[in-house]
Amino acid sequence: MRIITDFDGPIMDLSDRYYHVYQLCLEKVKLPNQILNIFPKAKFWAYKQALIPERQLGIESGLTVEQAEVFKQLRDRHAHQIQYLPFDLVVPGSIAALEKIQSSGSELLVMTLRRTCELEPAFKQYDLARFFLPHYRYCLPNDYIKHDDAQAKTQLMVKALSELKPDPNTWMIGDTEADIIAAKTHHIKVIGVLSGIRDRDRIEHYQPDKIVSNLAEAVEFILE
Ligand SMILES: [Mg+2]
Structure with missing residues (x-):
């Protein structure tokens, strides 16, 4: 066998790593006084499991379309960096x-x-x-x-x-x-x-x- x-x-x-990177990237692209709707972990992961695109995650979290594009690029750059593997x-x-x-x-x-x-x-x-x-x-x-x-x-x-x-x-x-x-x-x-x-x-x-x-x-x- x-x-x-x-x-x-x-x-x-990988859900904790991806959730950490999600929060980190939202923090990086948001304006200082912008109020976001950060998903709880369970909802975030259910979206990931349903293959909801990163841009949509960003928009539903309160980003503008332009910010969501930057968010997606940042997320893709960070998600697999060695420093987040722990x-x-x-x-x-x-x-x-x-x-x-x-x-x-x-x-x-x-x-x-x-x-x-x-x-x-x-x-x-x-x-x-x-x-x-x-x-x-x-x-x-x-x-x-x-x-x-x-x-x-x-x-x-x-x-x-x-x-x-x-x-x-x-x-x-x-x-x-x-x-x-x-x-x-x-x-x-x-x-x-x-x-x-x-x-x-x-x-x-x-x-x-x-x-x-x-x-x-x-x-x-x-x-x-
Ligand atoms: Mg796998």
């Missing part, structure tokens, strides 16, 4: 789930659109390197410029499948359409988790083999 898991969504919760949290139960995979003797791979320099700090912060042998860490090189997530993930999958022995009992676990598309393109069974940056409606649209709440439930399902 081989289990390929995405990193952000199944294992890491805001990321481990999804509850995911470490126990990784331990369960490990003790089942299954092969465990991580496949992520983080760059190496973004993956390693998280591995260190939460002692996650122990779950993934160095040659089972599929991520992007530090100089990679992202255009299309689904395409980038599918390319990572091509690389992995060219380097690994075929295993008909392979499962992919991920939280976005990029994971589902990459798996389905290669006829790999795929589970969508709701602990990441997409809501059920978005995930259902791409028809994974199963949808569960989180990595723990996915692992329970696969190992049964």
Whole structure:
């Protein structure tokens, strides 16, 4: 059995980082006396999971159309800066789930659109390197410029499948359409988790083999 898991969504919760950057960027673009309607965290994250564009988030938070454009650009520049990575949290139960995979003797791979320099700090912060042998860490090189997530993930999958022995009992676990598309393109069974940056409606649209709440439930399902 081989289990390929995405990193952000199944294992890491980025909602605090993104919420911090949202507030920071609003603060940077607002006028000194401008009153904003800053979303509570739960509402902000529900908007992110529903793929509401950044500009609209800015406008609904009280920015003008022009400010919202600057806000979007600032947000995109800040969201993945190394200095904000310590805001990321481990999804509850995911470490126990990784331990369960490990003790089942299954092969465990991580496949992520983080760059190496973004993956390693998280591995260190939460002692996650122990779950993934160095040659089972599929991520992007530090100089990679992202255009299309689904395409980038599918390319990572091509690389992995060219380097690994075929295993008909392979499962992919991920939280976005990029994971589902990459798996389905290669006829790999795929589970969508709701602990990441997409809501059920978005995930259902791409028809994974199963949808569960989180990595723990996915692992329970696969190992049964
Ligand atoms: Mg993800």
